[in-house]
Amino acid sequence: MSASFTIDGKAVPFAEGQTIIQAALAAGVYIPHLCHHPEFKPHGSCKLCTVRISGRQSASCTTLAQAGMAVESDTPALNDERRTLTQMLFVEGNHFCPSCEKSGNCKLQATAYDLGMMTAHFDHFFPSRPVDASHPDVLLDFNRCILCSLCVRASRDVDGKNAFALSGRGIKTHLIVNAKSGRLADTDVTLQDKAVRVCPVGVFLRKDRGFNVPIGRRVFDLKPVSAYVDATAALAKE
Amino acid sequence: MSAIPDPVAAAVAATVARHRQDPHYILQMLREIQEACDWIAPEAIDRLQQALGLPRTKVEGVAGFYSFLYTKPRGRYRVLFSDNITDRMLGNMELLRRMCEQLWIERGKTSEDGLVSVDTTSCTGMCDQGPALLVNNYAITRVDAPRVDAICELIRAQVELAAWPREYFRVDDQVRRKDVLLGAALAPGEALAAGCARGAEALLAELKLSKLRGRGGAGFSTGLKWEACRNAAGSEHYVVCNADEGEPGTFKDRVLLSAHADLVFEGMSLCALALGARRGMLYLRGEYRYMLDQLNAVLERRRQAGLLGIGILGREGFDFDIEIHLGAGAYICGEESALIESLEGKRGTPRNRPPFPVTHGYLDQPTVVNNVETFAASCLVALRGGAWYAGIGTSASAGTKILSVSGDCARPGLYEYPYGVSVSEVLAACGAVDVQAVQVSGPSGVCLAAGEFGRRIAFEDIPTAGAFMVFDQRRDMFAVARNFVHFFAHESCGFCTPCRVGTSLLRNLMDKLNNGHGSPYDFAEIEKLNRILQAMSHCGLGHSACNPVLDTIAKFRPAYERRLQQKEFEPAFDLDWALEPARQMTGRDDAGAHIGSVEKS
Numbered sequence: 015m016s017a018s019f020t021i022d023g024k025a026v027p028f029a030e031g032q033t034i035i036q037a038a039l040a041a042g043v044y045i046p047h048l049c050h051h052p053e054f055k056p057h058g059s060c061k062l063c064t065v066r067i068s069g070r071q072s073a074s075c076t077t078l079a080q081a082g083m084a085v086e087s088d089t090p091a092l093n094d095e096r097r098t099l100t101q102m103l104f105v106e107g108n109h110f111c112p113s114c115e116k117s118g119n120c121k122l123q124a125t126a127y128d129l130g131m132m133t134a135h136f137d138h139f140f141p142s143r144p145v146d147a148s149h150p151d152v153l154l155d156f157n158r159c160i161l162c163s164l165c166v167r168a169s170r171d172v173d174g175k176n177a178f179a180l181s182g183r184g185i186k187t188h189l190i191v192n193a194k195s196g197r198l199a200d201t202d203v204t205l206q207d208k209a210v211r212v213c214p215v216g217v218f219l220r221k222d223r224g225f226n227v228p229i230g231r232r233v234f235d236l237k238p239v240s241a242y243v244d245a246t247a248a249l250a251k252e
Numbered sequence: 253m254s255a256i257p258d259p260v261a262a263a264v265a266a267t268v269a270r271h272r273q274d275p276h277y278i279l280q281m282l283r284e285i286q287e288a289c290d291w292i293a294p295e296a297i298d299r300l301q302q303a304l305g306l307p308r309t310k311v312e313g314v315a316g317f318y319s320f321l322y323t324k325p326r327g328r329y330r331v332l333f334s335d336n337i338t339d340r341m342l343g344n345m346e347l348l349r350r351m352c353e354q355l356w357i358e359r360g361k362t363s364e365d366g367l368v369s370v371d372t373t374s375c376t377g378m379c380d381q382g383p384a385l386l387v388n389n390y391a392i393t394r395v396d397a398p399r400v401d402a403i404c405e406l407i408r409a410q411v412e413l414a415a416w417p418r419e420y421f422r423v424d425d426q427v428r429r430k431d432v433l434l435g436a437a438l439a440p441g442e443a444l445a446a447g448c449a450r451g452a453e454a455l456l457a458e459l460k461l462s463k464l465r466g467r468g469g470a471g472f473s474t475g476l477k478w479e480a481c482r483n484a485a486g487s488e489h490y491v492v493c494n495a496d497e498g499e500p501g502t503f504k505d506r507v508l509l510s511a512h513a514d515l516v517f518e519g520m521s522l523c524a525l526a527l528g529a530r531r532g533m534l535y536l537r538g539e540y541r542y543m544l545d546q547l548n549a550v551l552e553r554r555r556q557a558g559l560l561g562i563g564i565l566g567r568e569g570f571d572f573d574i575e576i577h578l579g580a581g582a583y584i585c586g587e588e589s590a591l592i593e594s595l596e597g598k599r600g601t602p603r604n605r606p607p608f609p610v611t612h613g614y615l616d617q618p619t620v621v622n623n624v625e626t627f628a629a630s631c632l633v634a635l636r637g638g639a640w641y642a643g644i645g646t647s648a649s650a651g652t653k654i655l656s657v658s659g660d661c662a663r664p665g666l667y668e669y670p671y672g673v674s675v676s677e678v679l680a681a682c683g684a685v686d687v688q689a690v691q692v693s694g695p696s697g698v699c700l701a702a703g704e705f706g707r708r709i710a711f712e713d714i715p716t717a718g719a720f721m722v723f724d725q726r727r728d729m730f731a732v733a734r735n736f737v738h739f740f741a742h743e744s745c746g747f748c749t750p751c752r753v754g755t756s757l758l759r760n761l762m763d764k765l766n767n768g769h770g771s772p773y774d775f776a777e778i779e780k781l782n783r784i785l786q787a788m789s790h791c792g793l794g795h796s797a798c799n800p801v802l803d804t805i806a807k808f809r810p811a812y813e814r815r816l817q818q819k820e821f822e823p824a825f826d827l828d829w830a831l832e833p834a835r836q837m838t839g840r841d842d843a844g845a846h847i848g849s850v851e852k853s
Contacts, residue, residue: 058604059748061788071787076604098784102753136757137824161746179309180599180746181316183582185756187746190316192309194294 461638
């Protein structure tokens with residue numbers, strides 16, 4: 015563990031085979047991210063973690079760390095672009111934070127606050143995405159889906175169920191469940207599944223419990239997402 | 253059990269058996285089920301999933317990705333008008349409206365009797381003989397009003413596609429200028445025998461000497477690619493020919509495959525010789541479905557002639573065969589890693605790179621992916637040597653390039669020139685006059701204005717995958733850019749945020765300008781989106797999605813300024829326009845049903 019590179023001038027050690035974001039989070043250096051999860055293989059779709067290396071931008075979750083590389087991350091220009099990506103995610107779906115049970119525990123919301131996003135900026139797409147309330151324990155609200163594939167990966171790689179997948183293409187890409195009826199009730203998904211607990215936004219909601227922790231005392235109400243470095247552990251306790 | 257034969261069950265069973273129950277062939281199976289049943293019903297997915305032992309999500313995820321696969325009924329006759337800008341210039345939208353009116357249907361919706369649907373699709377590669385359309389994925393060229401009327405009659409009378417006049421399906425090669433490649437009349441096996449005589453090592457040396465570079469646009473050294481793949485460790489090596497010719501305005505691979513298929517397959521076989529590969533795959537775009545049978549016939553003829561199969565040309569250990577995979581309407585599959593994903597029976601999402609296909613390609617094994625034209629050109633190198641080939645063209649761009657010329661010119665078609673030919677030379681040859689602009693290499697390429705026609709087609713000046721679309725002074729370059737932006741929004745794979753959302757936002761902004769709501773603010777917004785797409789996107793599609801806009805803004809700014817009708821920002825939302833669905837539902841179009849007229853009255 016002797017090799018290192020720098021992020022914004024700060025030395026970051028890394029092990030062979032680690033990506034930039036893996037090394038950064040391990041060293042306590044925050045890089046904004048949504049589709050990255052420390053327990054899963056690099057994915058690279060949200061692009062929030064894009065950094066600048068020798069004048070070229072690339073996703074830090076899919077770029078291997080190399081000794082001596084100088085990574086720029088917390089710069090006004092990169093944060094401007096990350097804010098724009100976050101705004102894109104907001105207008106693409108239907109995100110109504112004030113009435114959302116995940117408010118305060120939502121990585122998208124927390125990242126938006128942290129990047130200083132004040133408005134959605136772009137015209138909303140207002141897609142029609144009916145919720146699926148068929149399952150006895152879990153409500154699926156597709157309106158909040160940011161297509162990060164974490165539930166897809168968790169169900170496939172951890173739960174061994176392949177309960178979720180992305181279908182469609184382009185702006186019509188959407189989450190589907192493993193049932194001919196298209197209803198979650200007709201799958202083998204249970205509350206214990208990793209897939210149900212890994213969503214960085216509010217697609218998966220427990221039916222028997224709501225607002226257990228009052229708004230104001232939730233994970234990202236206490237401190238901003240960047241102060242957690244990796245908020246996954248804190249969210250897992252909720 | 254029911255005694256009534258179930259066509260869905262039969263279709264699924266047949267395709268699963270044809271592809272030996274191999275789940276990697278799921279895209280081919282879905283396509284064949286679609287061909288047999290007109291759509292992919294939930295029952296078909298049930299049966300396919302059970303037969304292959306796959307989760308339903310996997311099958312539905314793949315089926316939902318490709319434009320030509322339908323999980324909802326789309327009619328027995330599925331008409332798709334090619335919607336490249338060249339088709340637009342030839343009046344395709346008027347013809348589409350005519351067909352919709354005659355068939356009494358709305359664009360994009362299936363007729364109530366379930367007989368027919370009419371919609372648009374991305375460029376079908378018939379730009380030199382458009383306007384073009386596809387019926388059940390079979391290409392029809394030179395569509396005009398009488399042909400539309402006749403097609404409507406055939407559909408109404410429910411005449412089988414096979415009984416439609418052959419003339420409708422005629423696709424001409426239209427080769428206007430031949431050089432060393434299109435003019436090479438090689439006998440099948442000639443180049444392969446020459447390659448075998450040289451041996452793998454010497455063949456690679458000749459390829460490197462030839463300075464042959466990939467013809468798909470990126471221009472990587474073919475010799476180095478083959479060598480890197482040969483040297484990469486793997487249980488198998490694969491040869492993949494990229495015939496997913498999706499870049500709007502490009503149709504040279506169509507002609508190479510229809511007139512010179514032996515040359516292409518022979519180039520793949522030379523590659524197999526160099527790599528020690530035993531399997532090759534040609535990924536043919538779904539729009540070229542009509543060529544599938546003839547290409548399979550060429551493969552069979554080559555097997556009979558000992559040019560494919562076990563012990564090629566009598567050489568022990570030279571075992572190689574080629575199969576054809578058909579795409580199903582996804583431009584992104586032209587990107588080599590997305591193409592490999594698609595070959596593996598997955599959604600066509602570009603992979604994270606590195607690793608690159610030469611080390612981790614098909615089934616994670618070393619794989620060469622080359623363009624149709626590159627494989628064909630490699631035959632010339634094998635036969636005549638690297639030094640001879642390197643002597644053609646310029647020092648940095650050896651050999652010739654086939655251009656697909658379309659748009660405003662007297663003689664559209666294929667033009668093969670040595671690299672270094674100037675744009676004005678090509679324009680003179682194709683009979684283009686009063687030219688305003690040329691879009692080279694399609695929407696993801698570059699738009700040239702009149703002052704730049706002295707520039708040269710070469711890797712060191714204007715690299716190109718082959719498209720060459722000509723626009724004369726009558727054309728509105730804003731409309732050209734808007735058509736290309738719509739194309740990218742439709743073809744974005746949806747994997748990464750900037751491209752998935754950004755291409756749609758860009759499309760909406762171009763539409764806003766087109767609808768007269770544009771202001772300088774929107775102009776700045778377009779430039780901001782362009783920066784994000786270039787800097788943040790996952791693959792080349794996103795990086796280049798803004799090229800047509802950036803180029804046309806830089807070179808044809810008045811075309812945009814005409815659209816900036818507002819000095820101050822105004823929203824894209826138009827209340828009167830938003831009332832249109834209500835007017836349609838109530839059948840009203842009187843003054844009282846319009847916002848503007850109510851305010852005035």
